[in-house]
Amino acid sequence: MLLYGCLYKIRLMNAILVENLRKCFLTPLPSTGSFSQRIKNMLRPRYQEITAVNNISFQVQAGERVAFIGPNGAGKSTTIKILTGIMQPTSGCVKVLGNDPAADRKCLAYQIGAVFGQRSQLWYHLPVQETLTLLAAIYDIPKREYQLRLKMLAEKFNVTSLLTKPVRQLSLGERMRCEIIASFLHKPAVLFLDEPTIGLDITAKAIIRDLIRKQSEQEGVTLLLTSHDTDDIEKVCDRVIIIDQGQLLLDNSLHNLKTQYIKKRVLSIITEEETIVWKKSGVLVLEQSPHHLKIEIDMMQHTVESVVSELLENYTLKDLTIEGPPLEAIIQMLYVNGKNK
């Protein structure tokens, strides 16, 4: 009963709460000038303050899947290190599952997990199962519970036959599936994913994204994903937080992001009529062939509905496809706008 009470409380509250977070680093200035000045600098180095994260605030509800993205050096990793308790903030308030990450790091460690695409937590020369057994001991998972959990995850991630193989014999995709199992083993309430699909082929990427999303949905795990691959964001997350130069650029749902920031849409139609004559300001013809027309609509001048109605008045449509620009283009535009600001 008590356990369910606790779970209910966790479900209700914010999984992550960040308020006015700031993190500054002091970095030594390079010594320049004459020899004596260099010696002086060496003995008494001068420092400059660099603000890696500047006054950002956001909240993540329990069970949400959030992409936390930004260009290199934006402050993503610093924020995640603060959220996991590895670093202390200069100022501001951070709560993860109701805990202060820096003060309660050990307690929080039982409730959070992490997958770093470029690092491995598996012992290279040993079968995967050996590392998982070690992790079960580290996370105080009772033996029976561990065995059941491992069986369930191994079946779900289709790695049952891989568990007895040494890690060095696994492909990158197989290894990554095992890494994710290792991170889900102790049932974390929040999982931090840093480039989980980096270096994988298209099929492996699709499998990993699908597995992460399904596992998160089934167990209500809050995900905070950082990735430069926009497909990771589209396939796994429902919300996007973009930061740049330490500041919050955007915090919106993926759906809103796509609808609000799409300035142009591409429409492809196939008609019964062989010849399509089409000329309209704000609409650019991209491709034209018998029975086929591809146009780009300027959303500032027309709506898709108005263009489609007009087409329907003049032609018999057999097929119609509406495409938006890829998420990558939207994010790139936001990065450029952020830099210009």
Added chain:
Amino acid sequence: MAKISNKYWASIDIAIRHQLAQRGQLVGRFFLYLVIVYLFHQVFNSVQAPASRLWYLAITEWIILSAPPLAFQLAEDINSGQIAYFMLRPMHFLSLRLMECIGAFTVRFILLGVSCVGLGIYLTGYFPTDILTWLIGICFGILSVLLYNAILILIGLCAFWLRDIKTLIYLNLTATLCFGGLIVPLSFYSPLVKTISFCTPYPWILWWPAEFMTGGHVNVFLALMSWGIWMVLLWGLIIFLYRKGIQSFVIEGG
């Protein structure tokens, strides 16, 4: 408490398995040991040194070659940012690495111990003392490696500020060779060098157990006291440096 010991045991256990899985490395280490002991056997024979010198050297080499490269491991963790991964776990980073080091040490210590006894008897034709003295000496040897590991941890932690710790590793090896009596016992040193050596932790890493196991005169109480004082001092410094390092570091690749 049981849960904590379970974590430590699991870390030691996996390191033992990992070490055993790297058979090639173990064989390489065995041959290195063999070559060193054989070469010194030839050198000692040519200067007609007593056979106990070879036993002394076989024991010091056994201890030093059993110690895993903990300093490099820690520096690698710090420089690569892997430390962040370990800090997310509900186990202290240094404890985890130390337990893994003990696991790897156990395998090496047993393998090289058997080699030491086998080679020593084969090359000298006798066993220096009795079994009980050796069993006590092995316990001292284990304590020595713990002290040596403390120095290696300290050097590894310097990577927070220095990044490259190769120079420190080299200095440590030189100090071990000179002040620890890696090749010849400290009793051969001049009084001044001997006094300087006993002011460092190195005699309590190599000279003490090797001298004891070869039947030399060792004040065990003084040795244990010195070992204890150095352990307290070094671990105090380790905890201080670790806290300072964690406060100041920025993980690369962010």
